[in-house]
Amino acid sequence: MNHSIPAADFTERKAINEILISVVLPVFNEQNVLPQLLQSVEESLQQIDCCYEIIFVNDGSADQSGTILNDLAELNSRIKVLHFAKNFGHQAAVQAGLLHSTGDAIIIMDSDMQDSPSAIIDFVEAWQAGFDVVYAIRTERKENLVKRWAFHAFHKTLNLIANTHIPRDAGNFGLIDRKVAIQIAKLNDRDRYFPGLRSWVGFRQTGVTVERLARYDNTPRVSFLHLCRLAKTAIFSFSFLPLTIFYLIAALSAVVCTLVVSFVLYHKLFTGLAIPGWASVTITASFFGALNALGIGILGEYVTRIYDQVRARPMFIVNTKTNFDFPDTEVPLFSSNKEDAAGASQDQELSQQS
Numbered sequence: 001m002n003h004s005i006p007a008a009d010f011t012e013r014k015a016i017n018e019i020l021i022s023v024v025l026p027v028f029n030e031q032n033v034l035p036q037l038l039q040s041v042e043e044s045l046q047q048i049d050c051c052y053e054i055i056f057v058n059d060g061s062a063d064q065s066g067t068i069l070n071d072l073a074e075l076n077s078r079i080k081v082l083h084f085a086k087n088f089g090h091q092a093a094v095q096a097g098l099l100h101s102t103g104d105a106i107i108i109m110d111s112d113m114q115d116s117p118s119a120i121i122d123f124v125e126a127w128q129a130g131f132d133v134v135y136a137i138r139t140e141r142k143e144n145l146v147k148r149w150a151f152h153a154f155h156k157t158l159n160l161i162a163n164t165h166i167p168r169d170a171g172n173f174g175l176i177d178r179k180v181a182i183q184i185a186k187l188n189d190r191d192r193y194f195p196g197l198r199s200w201v202g203f204r205q206t207g208v209t210v211e212r213l214a215r216y217d218n219t220p221r222v223s224f225l226h227l228c229r230l231a232k233t234a235i236f237s238f239s240f241l242p243l244t245i246f247y248l249i250a251a252l253s254a255v256v257c258t259l260v261v262s263f264v265l266y267h268k269l270f271t272g273l274a275i276p277g278w279a280s281v282t283i284t285a286s287f288f289g290a291l292n293a294l295g296i297g298i299l300g301e302y303v304t305r306i307y308d309q310v311r312a313r314p315m316f317i318v319n320t321k322t323n324f325d326f327p328d329t330e331v332p333l334f335s336s337n338k339e340d341a342a343g344a345s346q347d348q349e350l351s352q353q354s
Contacts (some may be wrong), residue, residue: 019105027065036113056079069081079323095192120175134208
């Protein structure tokens, strides 16, 4: 795959055998696929011939995922495991993985085999060509027709209303340069939509077409309701359209009021058929009551998110860590290297709460 950027914008990378690639893999109840997933990821990384670390984030799994990950880490020092105190969600797991990465480039991917590990090779190639962000453009989805339609409608709608251009069909799967990861990790958004944040920070970005594979067991871990919540987070985080809808509501209300008043005055002044009745009053009151409820609901959504942001509870709590060189360091990402990781400042440690 050929990638090129203007020579003036080209960023020279280290030799491939001198770089460290971090792979972040959120895990939730994936005990049946973890050894296979690890083997596939390592095969791709070994083809690149680079140094690497693989960070599994156990997001409060209720099955044997945590035990299996610890066993795998015991056999391979390149495997690191973060165990959450409970299930905090996929986006929190991504944030934790970023904060604990030490690589020159960081790859984010799911643990359900829908993200093809072979794409890692293309990502690194594009990064070596000078791009700071390489995201997967997912094609040939294997979900059912309703889900495919829903995903298509969501991405199309978000692209139309978002203040930041977010590439269509681009999910979490992709590679980001260390400097980009630092900027994303520093963002204080409580409700995080990683593809949107990745687009918002800028830098040189490119997409790589990647076939979206089927889940290994065809049993989604994320319900459709949770996907809807994530879609809502994306819309409310990257668009003010829900608030500006009030202008449309006000205009529609004005039109309806004008029509109703005109209708009443016409019959009152010219036909004499203006008979006081409850129908018009009831319909009008119901209409405007519904508009008020909609407006309050939209405002409430923003107020709830403001409250959650101000309350500033941590996005996640780590219970235990496995195979980390400095397990007491909260944010290795902000350290220049592993040796001075232990000296990360208190301010940097608090960025875990971002």
